[in-house]
Amino acid sequence: MRKFESKVQLIKYEVLREVSRFAMEGTLMDKYDQISRMIEPGPKSRSRCCIYKGRAIVEERVKLAMGGDKENPNIIEVIETACDECPINRFTITEACRGCLAHRCSEACPVDAIFHVGQRAYINQEKCIECGRCRDACQYNAVSDVLRPCRGACPTKAISIDENKKIVIDNEKCIQCGVCIVKCPFGAIMDKSFIVETIDLLKKSKEEKNLHLYAVIAPAVASQFKDVKIGQVITAIKKLGFHDVVEAALGADMVALHETHEFAETIEDKKIMTSSCCPAFVSYIEKCYPEFSKNISTSVSPMIAISRLIKKMDHKAKVIFIGPCTAKKAEVNQADVKGSTEYVLTFEELCAMIDAADIEIEKCEEDVLNNASFFGRIFARSGGLTESIKHIIEEENIQVEFTPVTCDGIAECDKALKIAKVGRLQGNFIEGMACTGGCIGGAASLHHGPKDRKDIDKYGELAIEKGVKDALRVFKVDEIDLHRDFKKL
Amino acid sequence: MTIIHVCIGSACHLKGAYNVIHGLQKIVEDRKLEDQIIIKANFCLGECTKAVSVRVNDNPILSVDEKNVETFFEEYVLGRV
Numbered sequence: 003m004r005k006f007e008s009k010v011q012l013i014k015y016e017v018l019r020e021v022s023r024f025a026m027e028g029t030l031m032d033k034y035d036q037i038s039r040m041i042e043p044g045p046k047s048r049s050r051c052c053i054y055k056g057r058a059i060v061e062e063r064v065k066l067a068m069g070g071d072k073e074n075p076n077i078i079e080v081i082e083t084a085c086d087e088c089p090i091n092r093f094t095i096t097e098a099c100r101g102c103l104a105h106r107c108s109e110a111c112p113v114d115a116i117f118h119v120g121q122r123a124y125i126n127q128e129k130c131i132e133c134g135r136c137r138d139a140c141q142y143n144a145v146s147d148v149l150r151p152c153r154g155a156c157p158t159k160a161i162s163i164d165e166n167k168k169i170v171i172d173n174e175k176c177i178q179c180g181v182c183i184v185k186c187p188f189g190a191i192m193d194k195s196f197i198v199e200t201i202d203l204l205k206k207s208k209e210e211k212n213l214h215l216y217a218v219i220a221p222a223v224a225s226q227f228k229d230v231k232i233g234q235v236i237t238a239i240k241k242l243g244f245h246d247v248v249e250a251a252l253g254a255d256m257v258a259l260h261e262t263h264e265f266a267e268t269i270e271d272k273k274i275m276t277s278s279c280c281p282a283f284v285s286y287i288e289k290c291y292p293e294f295s296k297n298i299s300t301s302v303s304p305m306i307a308i309s310r311l312i313k314k315m316d317h318k319a320k321v322i323f324i325g326p327c328t329a330k331k332a333e334v335n336q337a338d339v340k341g342s343t344e345y346v347l348t349f350e351e352l353c354a355m356i357d358a359a360d361i362e363i364e365k366c367e368e369d370v371l372n373n374a375s376f377f378g379r380i381f382a383r384s385g386g387l388t389e390s391i392k393h394i395i396e397e398e399n400i401q402v403e404f405t406p407v408t409c410d411g412i413a414e415c416d417k418a419l420k421i422a423k424v425g426r427l428q429g430n431f432i433e434g435m436a437c438t439g440g441c442i443g444g445a446a447s448l449h450h451g452p453k454d455r456k457d458i459d460k461y462g463e464l465a466i467e468k469g470v471k472d473a474l475r476v477f478k479v480d481e482i483d484l485h486r487d488f489k490k491l
Numbered sequence: 492m493t494i495i496h497v498c499i500g501s502a503c504h505l506k507g508a509y510n511v512i513h514g515l516q517k518i519v520e521d522r523k524l525e526d527q528i529i530i531k532a533n534f535c536l537g538e539c540t541k542a543v544s545v546r547v548n549d550n551p552i553l554s555v556d557e558k559n560v561e562t563f564f565e566e567y568v569l570g571r572v
Contacts, residue, residue: 476509
């Protein structure tokens with residue numbers, strides 16, 4: 003039995019499972035409104051002040067599990083009814099205030115927002131600019147700082163609070179990294195799901211001989227499942243009805259080769275190139291550092307590369323990508339790559355589907371998964387792409403200076419881009435991954451504790467193909483378009 | 492035109508599908524049959540127990556390994572060319 007990190011994760015899983023179950027039965031449209039009562043049977047609510055509110059929120063989750071608001075292009079949505087428990091004011095002075103004589107808080111306040119009544123200090127919230135100096139000044143730690151967790155986590159300040167104290171996501175700023183989903187303690191932010199579309203395709207592929215549905219699985223799978231073997235997960239995926247399971251890491255091998263050649267050919271003009279495999283990082287550059295848009299590698303992501311390879315080899319193919327990433331759900335819809343990968347599922351959604359189909363992973367036999375090289379597999383962790391490019395430069399003996407700056411998490415990406423902006427970057431290549439640790443720290447992972455990079459390296463070493471070119475030696479990679487056209491966006 | 496489909500799904504890959512492809516490519520090259528035979532890699536052909544699965548045109552799937560590539564070619568491919 004899977005362990006859940008929190009009730010938020012458990013309820014989300016239950017909703018996804020029940021939606022999957024009804025979709026598989028073909029009764030979803032008749033029964034979807036029963037799910038809230040199944041999850042919140044009452045008489046007391048599991049999650050909220052009362053059963054009515056608990057059910058109302060589950061109903062919103064059901065809608066998101068069924069694809070969410072079609073009018074809203076953002077993959078990440080706010081469940082308004084669930085978002086109201088956070089305090090609106092960031093700083094308040096607590097009981098710990100001793101009513102001292104020094105008044106270091108009001109001395110430190112640059113806008114005169116602190117006043118004293120009797121033996122207590124108070125903050126005039128109309129004046130407060132949330133600078134935090136009073137918090138730092140008080141020697142009794144009497145100033146509490148309760149920035150809404152979602153706002154504190156959002157790297158692009160895309161989240162604001164509206165007049166009803168609900169949060170609003172600015173789609174122009176959001177990079178779909180999904181960190182707010184993980185951080186919200188009330189589960190009030192959720193990613194749209196495409197499980198229903200996927201299940202419909204699975205059914206169709208059973209009936210139609212002209213449709214082969216492939217599952218492409220991200221190499222981050224190596225750090226996801228603790229109690230079952232990857233081989234058992236592969237069997238379970240095939241039991242769902244997928245025609246075959248292919249490693250996204252093989253796409254990573256294709257991308258590494260393409261990107262290395264692109265780097266060697268263009269670095270003299272570009273001076274700096276950035277990686278392009280993490281969609282949230284690409285989006286971050288476009289939205290926060292547009293001056294570097296022309297420096298983004300024009301190689302497609304491994305997901306798109308492997309999807310195109312599969313479709314080239316099998317004209318009946320349609321492809322579902324399964325990974326730990328919310329931003330990938332948005333990537334598949336971008337104009338220049340649309341049509342390559344059909345839908346993206348997360349590991350959370352995969353587990354929900356497997357359980358909905360009553361497939362017991364722990365009882366499945368072990369199947370095999372082995373297409374990619376060691377290097378393709380280590381793309382799942384920060385530094386993997388860089389190592390792969392180095393390996394190809396050495397193998398092909400390319401005469402080019404490659405000085406990578408590896409950025410683990412969006413804060414490091416931001417720092418490197420800032421430095422590059424003032425022309426001080428000590429390097430000519432920025433490998434950026436929005437999630438800490440790389441994809442293994444992805445927002446839609448099954449668990450969010452510290453991840454061991456070694457899990458990925460160990461998994462990498464199980465690849466029978468050692469080098470990138472070994473893994474690609476039977477494919478005509480040149481015949482597949484691996485070039486992005488950002489102008490179409 | 493004869494098309495030889497070689498499965499490179501994980502199970503076949505582990506049993507040396509790439510070597511089977513290379514073996515076949517070499518035979519085709521040596522016998523100068525490039526314009527009559529195409530060797531095509533495929534993901535799962537659905538017969539994982541027969542790894543390495545190979546299918547000539549639309550015929551039933553056969554099991555080939557890197558050692559019997561030559562015999563397979565003589566027996567199942569040459570007759571069709």
